[in-house]
Amino acid sequence: MRSAVPQLQDYLAASAGRLPDKVALVYGARRVTYRELEESSEALARGLAARGVARGDRVLVFGDNTVETVVAFWAALKADAVAVLVNPLTKSDRLAYLLADCRPTALITDGHLEGVWSGAVATPHLKVLAVSGRVNPALRAGHPTLVPFDDLLAEGASRPPIANRNIDIDLASIIYTSGSTGDPKGVMLTHRNMLTAASSISCYLGMVEDDVILDTLPLAFDYGLYQIIMAFRQGARVVLERSFAFPAQVLTVASAERITGFPGVPTIFAVLADMKGLASFDLSSVCFVTNTAAALPVKHIEFMKRAFPGARIYSMYGLTECKRCTYLPPEDIERKPTSVGIAIPNTEVWVVDERGQRVGPGVVGQLVVRGATVMKGYWEKPEATAKKLKPGLLPGEQVLWTGDFCKMDEEGYVYFVGRMDDIIKSRGEKVAPKEVENVLVSMPGIREAAVIGVADDLLGEAVKAFVVLETGVQLSAKEIQNYCQSKLENFKVPKIIEIMDELPKTDTGKVKKTGLR
C-alpha cells in the first residue's frame, strides 16, 4: 500500500507484487494469477483513459460474475474513475435509467446482454462501449464507440501508466439500491469508506492469505463484490461462480478447490438445507460461513452447524449505505441466536427514539451507525440523503440513520426488529413494492395493484401482488407475471398474484396494506 495515499486498488497491486504467480481467481476452467489480473486491469485502465475516461468519471460495468467483470472493477479504480456495477438481471428500462442517472463515460458489458444494452446506450456521455464475448458485427456500425473488450486491453497495454490523482476521500464506487419510491438510489462510497469496511470485516472474520473464498453472490451486490476486495487485500483466492442456480455444480467445485470461506444469504442456506445429497460433498475445509442480507432464521443456524462442523458461523447485518452494521461473534451464537450482534470494529451503533435521543436496553428505536464506513450520500439525491445522514458527535461528522427498527440488550447486542419503510427482502435482494406496483398498473387491463412481502421458507419473503382488473378484462396470473418479467429483474416479479374485486382502502382512499396481510 502507498501508505500516505491509500486506495482500494492498492490491494490488488500489493498482492500482485508479493504473490505474482499465485492463482487469485478461479472461474470455471480459468485460473488467473495475481500478475495476470494486475496486468489486465492496468491495461484496461490505460485503454479507458486513452479513450477519454477521466478522474471522477463513472464507469458502468454491466455483466455477470466473470473474470472480465472483476478486471473492469479494478480497471475503473486504476483509471481514477468510479466503478458502478450493475446486476446482469437488469432490464432495458432500468439500465437506461441508471445510464441517465450517473452519466458514465464508459460502459463495460458482454455480448450476451446485447438485447438489454443495445437500446439503452444512445447516451451523449458515453465515450467507450467495451463488449466482451461475442460482439454482434451488425452493431458496430451503429455504435462508433463500441470496442471489443480484448481489443481495448491490447490498446491499453502499449500506453504509458496513468498519473493517479485520486485521494482516499474520492469516490471509488456507486452501488445502486432500491428506494421505497421505486427509483434506484446510488450509494456513494469513497475509497476510505470501502477500505475501512474491508479491513473491519476481514479482521473479525480472521481472514488469512491461505483462504479460498467461494463467491456465488452477484458482484453487483455489495457483499459479492467485497469477497473479491477482502480476498485480494489478503492475497487469498476467490472461486467465482456465476450464481448458485446449480447447487450440485457449485458444491463440486467448492469441494475440489478446498474452499475455506462460504459467504451466503438465507436463500442459499435454505437450498442447502433442502438438499438430500449434501453429505456427499466434502466441505470439511470450510473454516467460516457468513450470512448477510436478511436475518438468519435459528433453524438455519442449527443446519449450518451440522453441515459445516467446526466452522465459525457469522450472522451479520448491514445495509449498503454503510456496508455492514453489526456481526455476531461466532462464540455468541448459542447464547444469543436471535441477535445480529455488535458493531463491527472501528464503528459504533446505538438506538434512538423519534426525537433522536438514545434509548435504554430493550427499547425499540432506529439504529444509528457512526464510523468511516458511512456513505457520502445518495448520488444527486440531496433530499433522500438528508433523511439518512444527520450531524454526528463531532463538527462536520455525519452519522447514518439506518431506517431500521432495532433494540439492544444490556450487553449492547443488537436485535433487528423490522424496517421503517415497506421494502421487501426476497432472496436477499431489496424489492420496493412501489416499483412493482408501478409496473403492474402500466399493464393494459390492470386498474390497481398493491404489493406486499409474505413469509417464505426459501426466499425469506416472497413478493405478493393483489391486482384489480379493468371491467370486462380477463388476465391470468401467468400473463401478469410474464409482463412483469419483461420489465423487472426476476427477483422482483411477484411470486404470488391474487386477483381481487377491490383493494381495502383507508378513509382517505389510500390502499390499506395491513388489510391485505
Next chain:
Amino acid sequence: MDAKAQIRAFITKNFYVPDGTTIADDASLLEHGVIDSTGVLEVIGFLEDNFHVTVEDTEMLPENLDSIDRIAAFVARKCGTPA
C-alpha cells in the same frame, strides 16, 4: 408433442424470453437470463410432474438442465428412451 417440444413450450410460457428473440435449443438458459436459481427449481418441478422422473440433488447440473437440448437429453436418459 414430443418431450423437447413440451419442454420448449413450458419454458417459453413460464419464463421471460425477450420479444422478437427465440431461444435456440442449445443456448444456455442461465446466460440468457431466461431462468435463474429459483427458475431451475421450477424446471425441476415441471420435469418431475410431467415426465414422472425424480431429479436427484446431484443431478442439478448445467450439463443436465442448462439448455432445451440438455433438458430433453436428460429426460430421455431418465426415462430410458432415445432423445
